[in-house]
Amino acid sequence: MSEKFDAIIVGAGVAGLAAAYTMAKEGLHVIVLEKGQHPGSKNVMGGVLYRQMMDEIIPDFWKEAPIERPIVEQRFWMLAKESVVQTGYRGMEWSQPPYNNFTVFRSKFDHWFASKCVEAGALIICETTIKECIIENNHVIGVRTDRPDGDLYADVVILADGVNSLLGKSLGYHREWRKDEVALAVMEELKLPSQKIEDRFNLDKGMGATIEIFGDGTLGMVGTAFIYTNKEHLSIGCGTLLSEMSKKQVKPYELLDYLKQHPMIKPLIAGAEPCEYYAHLIPEGGYKSIPKLVGDGVIVVGDAAQFVNGIHREGSNLAMTSGRYAAETVIRAKKLGSFNESALSYYKDLIYQSYIAKDLKKYKNASHTMETNPAIFNHYIPAANKVMSEMFTVDGISKSQKQKLAMKHITKERSLLRVAIDGIKVLGAMK
Numbered sequence: 001m002s003e004k005f006d007a008i009i010v011g012a013g014v015a016g017l018a019a020a021y022t023m024a025k026e027g028l029h030v031i032v033l034e035k036g037q038h039p040g041s042k043n044v045m046g047g048v049l050y051r052q053m054m055d056e057i058i059p060d061f062w063k064e065a066p067i068e069r070p071i072v073e074q075r076f077w078m079l080a081k082e083s084v085v086q087t088g089y090r091g092m093e094w095s096q097p098p099y100n101n102f103t104v105f106r107s108k109f110d111h112w113f114a115s116k117c118v119e120a121g122a123l124i125i126c127e128t129t130i131k132e133c134i135i136e137n138n139h140v141i142g143v144r145t146d147r148p149d150g151d152l153y154a155d156v157v158i159l160a161d162g163v164n165s166l167l168g169k170s171l172g173y174h175r176e177w178r179k180d181e182v183a184l185a186v187m188e189e190l191k192l193p194s195q196k197i198e199d200r201f202n203l204d205k206g207m208g209a210t211i212e213i214f215g216d217g218t219l220g221m222v223g224t225a226f227i228y229t230n231k232e233h234l235s236i237g238c239g240t241l242l243s244e245m246s247k248k249q250v251k252p253y254e255l256l257d258y259l260k261q262h263p264m265i266k267p268l269i270a271g272a273e274p275c276e277y278y279a280h281l282i283p284e285g286g287y288k289s290i291p292k293l294v295g296d297g298v299i300v301v302g303d304a305a306q307f308v309n310g311i312h313r314e315g316s317n318l319a320m321t322s323g324r325y326a327a328e329t330v331i332r333a334k335k336l337g338s339f340n341e342s343a344l345s346y347y348k349d350l351i352y353q354s355y356i357a358k359d360l361k362k363y364k365n366a367s368h369t370m371e372t373n374p375a376i377f378n379h380y381i382p383a384a385n386k387v388m389s390e391m392f393t394v395d396g397i398s399k400s401q402k403q404k405l406a407m408k409h410i411t412k413e414r415s416l417l418r419v420a421i422d423g424i425k426v427l428g429a430m431k
């Protein structure tokens with residue numbers, strides 16, 4: 001038998017690297033196997049990384065990690081064809097160390113994170129695809145790679161292999177995801193001088209902003225579009241449920257082109273040069289789609305476990321926390337000397353006691369409610385724009401008359417009762 005590890009981690013995304021770092025720091029013998037050329041080469045993110053969850057793995061990481069900009073402002077846009085209703089928050093507390101969130105480029109960030117794992121003692125092997133788990137008496141004991149003589153063995157295999165998780169599927173931990181359980185997201189990096197970014201987004205030097213866009217940014221489909229500021233790039237992208245895209249017969253790149261041409265967005269990106277294009281799936285099934293998380297000798301983390309909170313644009317943090325929890329579980333299991341499902345179920349306890357499962361449970365019906373009530377995106381958002389336009393137009397019409405007009409816009413082709421039911425449904429999905 002070839003060399004045996006305490007843990008094999010499949011996938012060098014933030015979930016796998018969080019697991020690797022945490023175990024290596026405790027002296028465990030761990031190996032990460034990644035099919036990409038280097039960690040980060042296959043990973044796509046709009047790019048907001050959450051400080052707290054990364055700090056829990058490497059304290060003060062932001063002092064040396066390749067971050068782009070600390071985010072001091074988060075804007076939310078309800079976009080109509082030629083207008084936008086805006087809200088958001090900007091806070092000076094976010095411009096001071098230790099900051100709140102950062103934009104990052106995953107190609108650089110994961111590369112750096114991987115180097116910290118190696119410093120801590122982990123082995124990372126790239127350009128290696130895991131074909132299957134090796135199973136003996138229903139217990140996962142290792143992995144079969146695409147390399148000659150490429151079987152590797154470990155007490156535990158951690159599946160951090162991302163949204164499709166073919167390995168989780170082959171173990172029977174989840175079925176093929178339905179089209180309403182995954183979103184297809186596309187994004188571009190646009191190069192723009194930092195001074196221009198700061199002028200256009202009203203930012204102090206080095207600081208960043210995010211814009212989440214609902215409504216016309218996805219042509220009224222369930223999903224979001226976004227613009228994030230990096231040092232010398234803007235990230236612009238959009239994603240909708242695959243089921244929505246195939247219903248509407250919209251191609252992802254057409255959606256992105258539409259977004260870039262939108263009159264509210266065009267001036268923000270004017271003159272910016274496209275330099276990278278990405279397309280990637282995002283798990284959106286939420287709480288109800290969480291697969292089997294542990295088995296004898298195996299743990300599933302990050303996107304592979306459907307740990308994405310689409311309502312709050314959170315994924316990297318859930319990935320990092322779940323990776324850390326998996327590592328803590330393996331460290332504990334090693335002390336107990338048992339790696340069966342019962343010993344590894346400690347991971348499930350950590351997940352279900354944490355913000356990960358609690359937040360996913362809170363929004364367990366959100367995506368379905370939005371998909372089955374398209375008016376949320378394609379009726380109320382345009383109506384809100386009309387109402388605001390009329391309210392802010394000073395034209396001699398009395399304010400009480402304007403309030404009546406507002407009501408008319410909201411109830412156009414929808415009865416008051418219908419509006420009330422829609423409101424109850426939305427509140428129900430968010431409670």
Ligand SMILES: Cc1cc2nc3c(=O)[nH]c(=O)nc-3n(C[C@H](O)[C@H](O)[C@H](O)COP(=O)(O)OP(=O)(O)OC[C@H]3O[C@@H](n4cnc5c(N)ncnc54)[C@H](O)[C@@H]3O)c2cc1C
Pocket residue numbers: 010011012013014015016033034035036040042043044045046047048049050128129130131160161162163185186187237239279280281282301302303304307308313314315316317319
């Ligand atoms: C367009 C877009 C924008 C996003 N924006 C944000 C955001 O702003 N903030 C946020 O927090 N989240 C965001 N997310 C979600 C976030 O990117 C994911 O939740 C996060 O990357 C999950 O990390 P992970 O390590 O679980 O998976 P991944 O980063 O997908 O890593 C999985 C790794 O496994 C490797 N792999 C897969 N199969 C194998 C195999 N058989 N053998 C070897 N290696 C394998 C892959 O190459 C990959 O490197 C966004 C996602 C997209 C697509």
